Amino acid sequence: MRQLLAVAAAGLTVLAASACTAPAPPRPAGAAATPTGPVTLPAPTGPHPVGTTVLYLKDTSRPDPWNLDADARELKVTLWYPTEQRDGQRAPYMTPKESELLLKGSKIVGVPYDTLSKTRTHAVKDAAPSGRGLPLVVLSPGFTKPVSTLTSLAEDLASRGYVVVGIDHPYESYVTALPDGRFAECIACDSDSDPGFGTGVVQGRAADVSFVLDRLPSEWDGSGRIDRSRIAMAGQSIGGASAMATLIKDSRVRAGIDMDGTTYARIPKGGFTRPFMFIGSPQHVPGGRDISWDRDWKLLTGWKRWLVLTGADHQSSTDLPLLAGALGITPAYGALDAKRAAELTRTYVAAFLDRHLKSQPQPLLDEPSADHPEVKFCPEACGRS
C-alpha cells in the first residue's frame, strides 16, 4: 500500500497542491530594507557598443491563447545588437507605468511604483546596427516577468557580437506594453495552478518564437546582418523551459539554454542531439524535488551540460537581484552576490554560445574552474543539497 499519493489522481493532486502555494514574489525571504535609490546595470563586457529597439508583431494565423477576445497573437520584441554608435539616449529600462504594473503584480510595496523605470541601462535607443554575419540569440523571460528583466544578460551578449531577440509573451507577464498605449496584464496568472499549465505555456512560446524568426527579416532593417544558420535560444524559468520546447519544434534553433526552469516539452524518445545547457540554482540538483531535468538529461544525446550555482536562487540569472536594493529588499543570508550572479550568468551563457554558434573552444565548459568555484558540474560533481 505505497500508493497513497496516487498518480491516478495526479491531475487533481497537483492542482490542489499548487493551489496552496501561490507563486512567490521575487526574493520574498528578504527583509525590508531602506531602498538604495536607482540602480545602474553592470556595464556590458564585450567590445561593441550596444543598440536596442522595439518591434511589435502580430500573428493573425492563430488566436491569442489567453485573451479569448483576441483573434490574433500580438508580440512585443526587444532587439539588442552591436552598434558603432557610442553616444545617444540610453533606452529606458521600462516605463513608469510598466514599473507600476510589475511591482503591483509582484506585490512589492514600500517603494515608489515608478522605481524600476529609473534603472539605468547601457544600450543606445534605436541606434543603427553594425556588423555582418551575426549570430542570433532569442531570450524568453520567466512567468509574470517582462523580458526587460533579462537586460543585463541581453546587453552583455550584444556587446559580444550577438543579435539578441527578447520576446514579451503578452498575458504571461504582469505587464506587456502593446501599441496604442495598451497594456496586456497577466491573464495566464488566473490558471497558473492548473495541471498542464506549463505544457500549454511552452507550446505557445515555441509558436511565438517561430513566428518571430519567420517575420524578423521583413520587420527589422538590421536583419541582413544576421547569419540565420546560427540561432540559439536561452530563457529563465518557464522561458528556459520554452527554449527546450522551441528547439524540439523548430530546427532553425541550433542550441538552447535553460536557466533554472522546470521543463515541460516532450523530448522524442529516440533522443535529441542539439546542444543544450541547464544552469540552475541548488533547487535543480540531480535527484531533487523537480524531476524534469533528470528526465530530460537521459534523452539529451548531444553536447550537454548541467551546471548548478552555489548560493544561487531562482532569479539569479535575471536582473532582479541587482534591483533588490532599489526595491528595498535585503537578499537572503548566504545568497550569491547580485553582481557576481550576473557575472557568472553572462560568462557561462556567452561561453556556451561562443562554443556552439561561433565554434570557439571554451575550456570553461569542459571542467570546473578555480576562478568560478560556485559553478558545479552535474550530475557527476554535485550532490543533492
Added chain:
Amino acid sequence: MTAVRTAAAGLALLLAAACTAPTPPRSQASAAAGTACARPSGSLGAETPTTVDVIEQAYFCILDRYHAGAVLDARSLLAAGFLALTQELNRNGRDVPEAIMPALTGDRKADWAAFETAYRKVTDRVPDLRDKLAVTTLEAIVAALGDDHARWAHDAGRPPDSYDVDGYGLGLQVSVTSLQAGGDPGAAIPPLFVTAVQGGAAQAAGLRPGDIIEAVNDSAPFIDGRATPAVAALYPDYPEARPVELRLLRQATGRRWSVTLTPGLFPQDPAALRVVQSKLLEDDVAYVRLRGFASDAANRVFKAIARLRTGRTLSGVVLDLRDNGGGSPAETTRLLSAFGHGKVTAYQCTVDGECEAMRTDDTVELLGLPLVVLIGPGCPSACEHFSAAVKDLRLGQLVGTRTAGAVSGPASSYLLSNNTLLGFPSKHHLGPNREVIDRIGVPPDHHVPPTAEDAAAGRDPALAKALTLLHK
C-alpha cells in the same frame, strides 16, 4: 486494495482543503506533550523510514486534533493497527509467538505504552520487515477512523519519466468512479461501462465510451447488483503495473472481445485539464465546467460568465460539477455568493456541537441568472458543500445523480517526524440545515442517470435536461 483506491481520489481533496482550513485552536493541545504534530511549513524534507515513534506521533496527533479525537475510543485505533500488523506478518510467512494484542485499559497514554512494548517485541523478531510493518500498522490506524478525508501521505512517488500533463493508469474512466471503486461502491449500479477514453492503453486497444465491461481479470464487476472489489483494478496507482484483462461488449454491434491493458503514463491535452472551461450553449446559456474549487476558482467562473454575457442576454448558467475534485471551502462559499446573499452555506462543527457558520460573502455581485448544477458521484467534498447549499437554499436546481458522499470536513495536514503528512478534518461538515452530508451525499432534484447507450452515442442527457429547465 480497497483503502488504496479511496486514497487516490481523496488526497486531492485533503490537500486542497488544507489550503484554507483554520489552524485548530491551541486549547486542544496535546495531553502527551512533545508527541503532538504541527502544521507543515516550507517544503518537505526527504522522507525517512516509518518507525514506531512516527506511529506514536500519528496516534497522539489524531487524538489531539481529529474532530472526534476527544471522544473516540483510542483502543479501536490500536486494535486495528495490531490486527494489520499480525496479518502482514502472516502474509510474509513470519508469524511470531509474541504477536499478541496487549490488554488495554482505556487510558490513552498507558495503552500506547502497552502497545509499543508489544509492537517492539514483534518487530525485533523480524528486523528485515520492520519498515513494512510500520507502514502497514500506521495505514491501518488511519483507516480505522473510517473517514474519507483522513489520509497518510507517504512514499509519494511519481514516475520518473512523467510530464505534468501525464495521467497514470489504463487511460479510461468507467461508470463506477475511482472514489466508489476504492471506498464505498454501494451507490454503483450495473452495468459497468466506459464513460471516457483518456488515452494510453485504453485508446490503443480501441475502447470507446459506452463499451460494457463484462469482466475484469475474469471476475464479474457486479454480483447480485452489487459492485465487487474487481472494479478497483481499473484504477491502478503508480507503481502498480500489472496488466488488467477486460472482457468487453459493444452493444451496437454485438461484438464481444477481450483486451489486456497495461497501466502506464499517458499524455493528456492541457486544454482539457484546465480547471475552468466555458462555452456558450444554444446562444443563451453559459456552460461552465469546474474541475475543482482551486484557489481563485470563483473569480475565474465569474469572469467566464461575464465574457459569455457580453453583448447578449443569457437565460441561465449550467455549472458542470460531475468531475470536480473538491477543494477550498472558501472558494465554494464565494461562488455560492453570486447566487444568494445573507445565507449560511454550511456549518463546520466540533465534536461537542459548536458550529461555525460559513456565510456568503455579500460583497460578491449577484449574477441574477437561473442556475442548474450537474452533479454525480464524481462530485465529492467541497463540491457537495456547494451542491447541498444550492439545494437547501434554493439557489438553483440539481440535475444528474447523487453526489459522492465524501465530505467529512475540511482536512488539515500535519507533519510527522519522518517528513510524511497526516491529514484529517478538525471539524465536521454539516449542510445549511445542519444535516449530515458525509457518506450520504446530495440527491439531485432531477434524477438523470448516465447510460451506456447515451455514452456510446455521445449524448449527455443530464445536460439536455438542464437546458430544458433553463428554457422553460
